[in-house]
Amino acid sequence: MLSAPPVYRNSRIRIFILFLNLIFVFLSVVLLSSSCTKSGDAPQAFSVNDGTIDLTQWNPERDGAVPLKGEWKFFWNTLLPANEPLPEDGFILAPPTIWNGLQTVDPRENPEGQKLNGEGYASYAVTIRPPASVAILAIKIPDAGSSxxxxxxxxxxxxxxxxxxxxxSFTPYYRPGTVDLIVSPGKDIDLRFQVANFVDRHGGIQGEVLVGTPAQIDAVVRRNIVYEMFLFGSILIIGFYHFGLYILRKQDSSPFWFGLFCIDIALRTILMGERLFQTAFPGLPWIVTNRLEFFTGYLSIPLFLTFLYSLYPQEVKLRVVQAFWLIAAAFLAVVSFTHPTFYTESLPYYEVVIVAGIALVVATMGLAARRRRPGAIQALGGILFLGGCVVLDLLRLEQIFTIELFTTLTPLGLFVFILSKSYIISERFSRAYRTAEQLADEMKELNSAYSKFFPEEFLRLLARGNITEIGLGDHRSMEMTVLFSDIRSFTELSESMTPEQNFHFLNSLLGEAGPIIRKHDGFVDKYIGDSIMALFPGSPDHALDAAVEIQAKVRQFNQERIDAGLEPIDVGIGIHFGPMILGTIGENERMQGTVISDAVNLASRIEGLTRAYHSTILITGELLDRLEQRERFHFREIDIVRVKGKKNAVRLIEVLDGFSPAQRELHEKHADAFHRAIESFRSGDFTSAQAQFETILSDDPDDGVARIYSRRCQRLVEKGIPENWEGITELRYK
Incomplete structure (x- = not known):
């Protein structure tokens, strides 16, 4: 019975398996294409035999460029002269490579032969029999250690x-290059490579010699340069991109360390291969560029481990990272202060450190993936690829892995790792964006909740974006309109209701007033029992519009109460305009927004006078003078008052629009008579004034202000005019 294929329910596992498959295919294609295109698919027949390669049957278009592999002639301790015949004491070296470890037979020095190290000098020789159809042959010359x-x-x-x-007598320098050779019909080309090395651990030719047409060799070089520049530019940009991420958010150090690692590998990319760094800076001594090459190699492992530690501090131990830094520092000191023949010999020992670091990195990422750390599964695939590339480069460097590649693989491995890390970054940013959206929504909900206790308009006036930006003592001075409203005789009314009925009554009435205030560009600063204090930063007309609409709503509310068999209520509103200080008071653990000003106190007292004058809306003369469209309203000046503790008197204005339409018409009908009666009262003609007020009351008995003045006139007639009479009412209470 056939079993069904396993179902990977975890999407991250599926992504990881897919990623491993992709990098495996990618690496295979790179290895195959590198090994094949290097030789241009040339047949094996074109090889060097006993120091000679026969290219008479070579077709450039069909066969491509040809690597000069095979049996070169090698002459130890000899720098072959230019025009002399080849000596007979050379031996075959296949393929041409470094001479480290070769056994030579030199009867002048050691009849048993000697095992060569990197130091010394030698010559390589090969003869080319060119085809008759080619006029010019080009040779691609690799690096040699070290001249x-x-x-x-x-x-x-x-x-x-x-x-x-x-x-x-020698000067070291690394410089791969190309030469063009003119082909003479029927004449072989004698090539001799003189190589000397007294500074590097490896001596001899360190790459593949390639022959082809100038166009073919130029295409190979251009391909290598484009590839290396692509990797260099991409990795460098990624490095600086991560520096930018770190500058924007220094709490996370991982972008900083990864940026350093990228720049390290980017610099190493142009120090090797086609040696683009040396091409850009040809005047730099060999010792400088060689030490830079070692520096970048020795720094790579501790930089990468520090990057991993910043990402996964629970999986990567700090002491381990510090140990790798100490080891790297010791090797860097050797490179900095010792002779090249010594520090180049340190590389095999540091290769052990690199392999150990790779093993540690893989184990760490495996542990992080098992613990389901964010992005660990995807990063593990990229690290496996990068680690494989590094190991292949080390094997090639030690001549253990001999397949020819057109460049080092470590930058390519890093590029693939960056691709995997880009997924991690996108996932992190996506997660951060979702978190930011969630926090933004929570902040909106929080601000919405706080706005019920701390008005948003208050925040805007203080130039704050949200409640978290408010600090104790924040304040702003400005001119505003302040409105106070109060339910008259609420204490007596509340005694007849249960607590639940009290809250329902207040909330139902205040719930009608709040939207009206906001509708007219004001906001409720606070509720004080059954009272409302509201602020209007804009035109004073807005406050007056709100007051008129509130009184209209109260009349509608009263009609509902009357229909329900309940007593109607009265609401008084006082409004004033003046300078105020808006800010926060309290202490660090408990604060609230408030407005501090004499204008606020005066508005509160004006509201209190509505009960005494039986008025619905009272405003001050200051506010009347500030109205932009006063023609839309109906007023009458009812008094001049001086509040306790204040020197200046205040004109008291009654807004007739706060009454019912019928009541307002009666008040307007007697407006002129009321004004004349007030003038008589202020001039001290109380008898005439009383008569005029009584005339008004005979037609409008509900005019509470006329009734108050009639009683005042009666009292003054009986007691006489007081000394220093000004016609101003003194308020003896606050």
Missing amino acids: MTVIANGETVYTAGRVGTSED
Whole structure:
């Protein structure tokens, strides 16, 4: 019975498996294409045999460029002269490579032969039989450790540094290059490579010699340069991009360390391969560029481990990271202060450190993936690829892995790891964005909740974005309109209701007033029992519009109460305009927004006078003078009052629009008579004034202000005019 294929329910596992498959295919394609395109698919028949390669049957278009692999002639301790015949004491070296570890037979020095190290000098020789159809052959020359001269048919055609028979007579330099050779019909090309090394641990030719047409060789070089520049530019940009991330958010150090790691590998990319760094800075001594090459290699592991520690501090131990930094520092000190023959020999030992670091990184990421750390599964795939590339480069460096690739693989591995990390970054940003959206929604809900206790308008007036930005003592001075409203005789009314009925009554009435205030560009500053204090930052007309609409709503509310068999209520409103200080008071653990000003106190007292004058809306003369469209309203000046503790008197204005339409018409009908009666009263003609007020009351008995003045006139007639009479009412209470 066939079983069904396993179902991967975890999407991250599916992504990880897919990613591993992709990088495996990618690496396979790179390895195959590198090994194949390097030789241009040339048949194996084109190889060097006993120091000669026969290219008479070579077709450039069909066969492509040809690597000069096979049996070169090698001459130890000899720098072959340009025009002399080849000596007979050379031996075959296949393929041409470094001479480290070779066994030579030199009867002059050691009849048993000697095992060569990196120091010394030698010559490589190969003869090319060119095809008759090609006029010019191009040669791609690799690096050599650590100086080289190429002679073709007796002429020096290429130099890198200066070859010599001792350290004093030679100059090291790494410089891969190309040369063009003119083909003479029927004449072989004699190539001699003089190589000397007294500073590097590896001596000899360190790459593949390639022959082809100038266009073919130029295409190979351009491909290598484009590839290396692509990796260099991409990795460098990614590095600076991560520096930017770190600058924007320094709480997370992982972008900083990854940026340093990227710049380290980017610099190493152009220090090796086609040696683009040396091409850009040809005047730099070999020792400088060589030490830079070692620096970038030795710094890579501790930088990457520090990056991982910043991402996964619970999986990567700090002491382990510090240990790798100490080891790297020791090796860097050796590179900085010792001779190249010594510090280049340190590389195999540090390769052990690199392999150990790779193993630690893989184990760490495996642990992080098992613990389901964010992005660990995806990063593990990229690290496996990067680690594989590093190991392949190390094997090639030690001549253990001999397949020819057109460049080092470590930058390519890093590029693939960056691709995996880009997924991690996008996931982190997506998660951060979702978190930010969630926090924003929560902040909106929080602000919405706080706005019920701390008005949003209050925040805006203080130039604050949300409640968290408010601090104790924040304040602002400005001119505003303040409105006070109060339910008259609420204490007596509340005694006849249960607590539940009291709250329902207040909330139902205040719930009608709040929207009206906001409708007219005001906001409720606070509720004081059954009273409302509201502020209007804009035009004073807005406050008056709100007051008139509130009184209209109260009349509607009263009609509902009357229909329900309940007593109607009266609401008094007082409004004033003046300078105020808006801010927060209290202490650090408990604060509230408030307005501090004499204008607030005066508005509260004006509201209190509505009960005494039986008025619905009273305003001050200051506010009347500030109205922008006073023609829309109906007023009458009812008194001049001086509140206790104040020197200046205040004109008291009654807004007739707060009454019912019928009541307002009666008040307007007697407006002129009321004004004349007030003038008589202020001039001290109380008898005439009383008569005029009584005339008004005979037609409008509900005019509470006329009734108050009639009683005042009666009292003054009986007691006489007081001394210093000004016609101003003194308020003896606050």
